[in-house]
Amino acid sequence: MKKNTATSLAFYVPYALWIVLFVIAPVILIIYQSFFDIDGHFTLDNYATYFQSGTYIMMTINSVWYAFLITLVTLVISYPAAYLLHYAKHKELWLLLIILPTWINLLLKAYAFIGIFSQDGGVNNFLGLFGIAPKQILFTDFSFIFVASYIEIPFMILPIFNGIEELDEGYVNASRDLGAKWSQTFTHVILPLTMSGVKAGVQAVFIPSLSLFMLTRLIGGNRVITLGTAIEEHFLTTMNWGMGSTIGVVLIVAMFIIMFLTGERRKKGAKRA
Amino acid sequence: MKRLISMAVAILAVALGLAFWSQDLQRSQGATGSNTLNFANWGDYIDPALIKKFQKETGYHVNMETFDSNEAMYTKIQQGGTSYDLTVPSEYMVEKMAEDKLLIPLDKSKLKGLSNYGASFMNQSFDPGNKYSLPYFWGTLGIVYNDKFAKASELQHWNDLWNPRWKGNIMLIDSARDILGFSLVSLGKSMNTTNPTTLALAKAKLDQLSPNVKAVVADEIKMYMADNEAAVAVDWSGEAADMMASNSHLHYIVPSEGSNLWFDNFVIPKTAKNFKAIYAFLNFMTDPKNAAQNADYVGYSTPNDAAKKLLPKDVRNDKNFYPGKDVLDRSEVYRNLAPKTVGLYNDLFLEFKMYRR
Numbered sequence: 001m002k003k004n005t006a007t008s009l010a011f012y013v014p015y016a017l018w019i020v021l022f023v024i025a026p027v028i029l030i031i032y033q034s035f036f037d038i039d040g041h042f043t044l045d046n047y048a049t050y051f052q053s054g055t056y057i058m059m060t061i062n063s064v065w066y067a068f069l070i071t072l073v074t075l076v077i078s079y080p081a082a083y084l085l086h087y088a089k090h091k092e093l094w095l096l097l098i099i100l101p102t103w104i105n106l107l108l109k110a111y112a113f114i115g116i117f118s119q120d121g122g123v124n125n126f127l128g129l130f131g132i133a134p135k136q137i138l139f140t141d142f143s144f145i146f147v148a149s150y151i152e153i154p155f156m157i158l159p160i161f162n163g164i165e166e167l168d169e170g171y172v173n174a175s176r177d178l179g180a181k182w183s184q185t186f187t188h189v190i191l192p193l194t195m196s197g198v199k200a201g202v203q204a205v206f207i208p209s210l211s212l213f214m215l216t217r218l219i220g221g222n223r224v225i226t227l228g229t230a231i232e233e234h235f236l237t238t239m240n241w242g243m244g245s246t247i248g249v250v251l252i253v254a255m256f257i258i259m260f261l262t263g264e265r266r267k268k269g270a271k272r273a
Numbered sequence: 274m275k276r277l278i279s280m281a282v283a284i285l286a287v288a289l290g291l292a293f294w295s296q297d298l299q300r301s302q303g304a305t306g307s308n309t310l311n312f313a314n315w316g317d318y319i320d321p322a323l324i325k326k327f328q329k330e331t332g333y334h335v336n337m338e339t340f341d342s343n344e345a346m347y348t349k350i351q352q353g354g355t356s357y358d359l360t361v362p363s364e365y366m367v368e369k370m371a372e373d374k375l376l377i378p379l380d381k382s383k384l385k386g387l388s389n390y391g392a393s394f395m396n397q398s399f400d401p402g403n404k405y406s407l408p409y410f411w412g413t414l415g416i417v418y419n420d421k422f423a424k425a426s427e428l429q430h431w432n433d434l435w436n437p438r439w440k441g442n443i444m445l446i447d448s449a450r451d452i453l454g455f456s457l458v459s460l461g462k463s464m465n466t467t468n469p470t471t472l473a474l475a476k477a478k479l480d481q482l483s484p485n486v487k488a489v490v491a492d493e494i495k496m497y498m499a500d501n502e503a504a505v506a507v508d509w510s511g512e513a514a515d516m517m518a519s520n521s522h523l524h525y526i527v528p529s530e531g532s533n534l535w536f537d538n539f540v541i542p543k544t545a546k547n548f549k550a551i552y553a554f555l556n557f558m559t560d561p562k563n564a565a566q567n568a569d570y571v572g573y574s575t576p577n578d579a580a581k582k583l584l585p586k587d588v589r590n591d592k593n594f595y596p597g598k599d600v601l602d603r604s605e606v607y608r609n610l611a612p613k614t615v616g617l618y619n620d621l622f623l624e625f626k627m628y629r630r
Contacts, residue, residue, distance in 0.1 A: 014280040021288050038612045055624050062627070114493075119502050136441060138502075139488045221488025222447060225627045233623065237449065238616045239344055 027252065034245035038238075046246035056230070060250065063226040066145065067209035071156075073149040074205050075198070078156040082197075085157070086164045095161070102154050110218045113147045114138065117219075139221030147219045148212060155208075156201040163197020164190075199262040207255050227251055296354060310550040312337045313346055313360040315537070318410075320570035327557050333550040350375055350542045358545040359554065364399040364536045367406045368609035376405045377541040383552040386559040386579075393598070394576035397536065397606055406538035407555060408576035410568070412510035413596065413604060414451050414533040416526045417517075422504035431459040431528050434505065439485045444498065444506040447491045449622035450607060452479065454533055455507065464533055464605045467614045476621040480628045489626055498523060509535070510594055511573035518572070525593045531603035536576070 037043045050056045081098075088094055101109070116122045117137040124134045137143050167190065175185045213228025222229070227247050234244030316339040324335050338357075340346040343366040349355050351373070362370060370376050381387070390408060400406045416428050422442070427433060434443060434455075445452055454464040456475040466472055487503050498506050499519040508516075513525040539558070541551055557563055564580035574594050575581055581589050589595055596604075610618070 010277045013277060014284055017281055017284045021284070038616065053620075055620065055627065058627060059623075114496075118497075118500060120500060136487075217447065217490060218493060221444075221490055222626050223486075223488060223629070225623070229626075230623060233619055236342055236344055238619045239348070239612065240616055243616075 030245045030248045030252070033241055034249050036242040038240045038242065043242075046242050049243065050246055050250065056247070059225055059227055059230060060254075062224075063210050063228075064254070066148075066212075066224065066226060067206050069145050070148045070152060070209045071202055071206045073145060074152050074156040075201065077149070078153060078160055078201065079198070082157050082160040082164055085161055098154050098157055101151075106151065106214065107218075109151060110147065110215060113143070113150075113219060117143050138219065139223050141220075141224065144215060144220040144224045148209060148215055151215075152205045152209060155204040159200035159204065160194065160197040163194035163200075167193050202262050203259060206258055210254060211251055307547065308332060308550070309334045309336050310547060310554055311356050311358045312554070313349075313355075313357045314339055315361060316341060318361070318537075318571060320567045322570075323558075323563055323567055326563070327554060330557070331550075331553050333547075333553060335554070347375075350544060353544070356544050356546060357542050358547050358551050359539060360542055361409055361537050361539060363607075364397065364538065365607040365609040367538050367540055368399040370540065370542070371400065371405050372609065375543050377543055377545060378404050379407065379541065380548075380552070383556075384559070385556045386561075389559055389561055389564070389577050389579040391576055391578040391581075393601060394536070399536075399606060399608065400538070406540045407559070409537045409539050409558075410511070410571065410573035411534065411536045411576050412573050412594075413527045413535070413600075414455065414507070414509055415513065415593065416528065417498055417506040417508055417513045417523055418526070419498070419501060419504050419520075419522050420524060421501065421522050425524065425526065428505065428526055429528065430530060431455050434485065434507070435482055437485075439505055441485065441487050442504040443482075443485045444487050444494050444503045444508075445489045446494060446506075446508045446512075447489050449619045451509075451533060452489075452507070452625070453618055453622060454607075455528075456482075458528075458531055465608045465610070467610060469617060472617060472621055476625055479625045483625070483628050495519075511571065514572035514594065527593055527596050527600055527604075529600065529603075531600070531605065534601060534604035534606050536606070537573075 034046055035042055035044065037045055085091060085094055085098075114121075118124070119134045121137075123137060127135060171189050171193065172185060175189045180188065210226070211228040211231075212226060213232055216222060216224045216226055216229055227250070231244045231247050231251075234240045234247070310333050312335055314337055318339075319337075324337065327333070328335060340349070343362050346360060346362065347366060347370065350357060350360070350370075367376075384407075394408045394411060395403055416431075416434070418425070418428050423439075427436070427438070450464070453472065453475050456479045457464055457466050457471070460471075460475060460478060462471055462475065466475070488497075490497070492512075494506055494508055495512055495516050497503060498508075498516045501520070501522070506516075510525060510527075513523070517523045517525065539555060541548075545551060558567070559577065561577060561579035561583055564575055564577040565583035568575035568577075568580060568584060569588075575584075581595070
């Protein structure tokens, strides 16, 4: 018995080492760094500056808002897509096609979109056929959200698809047999049972979207500003690592809040039918 | 159990390996060899053929590493772990590095051909008497326009950018000091202003420019301008030369009321070891023929007057890349500002980028 607990403890050692070295230690370093001002004095000023400055608050709201829009767009597209995928023939092939774009480097995809959206690009050439070109597409909110959503969609479809796959077809049939309308079946049976997939998808999309910064410059032309832009600036230009770390800490806290809101809360004593 | 131990060992090995590897990366391979010159340079900022020629002539091996911002290079040298013999900071960074005692003074007795350099490029305010630095390239900040959409006469001054005619048609380089700088010049103020009120004024004026601004981007600006994406851009002279090489409709103007005059300079950081190789390289690059070949490749303006004479006539007579004394006199060189002021410039710039109407 004693040996067993020792073995099971030992199972955690590699995992714990990994977490400590590559997750906890860097986070602690960021938090530590955030308490120093530009002259290397220990201070809480960075946080005071952050919460008193309209600019940073505005930027935070911007970041959350854009991340929310990106998540919403991907969700609206992904849920029906995953649902159809579940009933499609050659599921594996379709799934592979959805995953395929994630194998391509993010920068390459961004540059491809620059070509598609530019004044001489494919979209404007097409619009030109109807005499409504050239339209400014690059450097707009639309193009930023479009490209970001395109990049994040696979990460939303996969967890939802898995959720739907696990759904017991019997429940759906039962609700239909018992006279529920399709909409009722969906809201009362399918959606609640696939909610964990949706939550996982939201986490996988919202959290990275908070700190997208390459896209804000390449596709958004810095007309879309998120916290990622400010972090880059503080680390690379002003060398104010303390302030950069402070923003990083705020982002980490924001991510914990999202995890908490979308996390699975264990209900004690599951209801019995 | 055995497997677990080996996994734990593997993770520790990965961590240690990464630590050593990063040190190795910073130290740069073969750095200890006595015939190696460790050279930290901007990307694509020297003719590779010249490096080959230098290695062949002198037998030294050049180990070049690149950086993409003065600050990144500064941090690497300050934190140690590197063994650069030579690097190329911009003028304000030379001042900062000298203040922070990160530079070794040049030994003038070992330098040949100092007289090749033009008098107007030596003894600058950022390094009086060229104690630490030799100019490598210089340039200006100016306006690029596409003659399909704009005429030269419409863009002679910084204030012309505010013309409503350019609505959504101007691209700006993503650099706080340059963008706030031209706003300051348009107000008749110094590009080295440290007064917060004046800076706030310059930022308020920039906000008025916001409707005209299509995007604030970095290197991509070259690609966009070459593709006729925008009518006007604000960028550095060398970048403009690159764009103009790929699109004949583009032209470059330095506004007559003045602009920024910048220098990139050879300096010897305190991490240097191989002084023989350093001076051999500096003398090699001072040689008019080599400097001319390099200027031809890089496209920026050379401070080496003897080399300039060897450049094609249309290049050395181009008033926009080799502006006359009048424009040079009205242009300002960036001074190193206190970190607080640098922070202020960047905060204001960030606010400008967020400002939308």
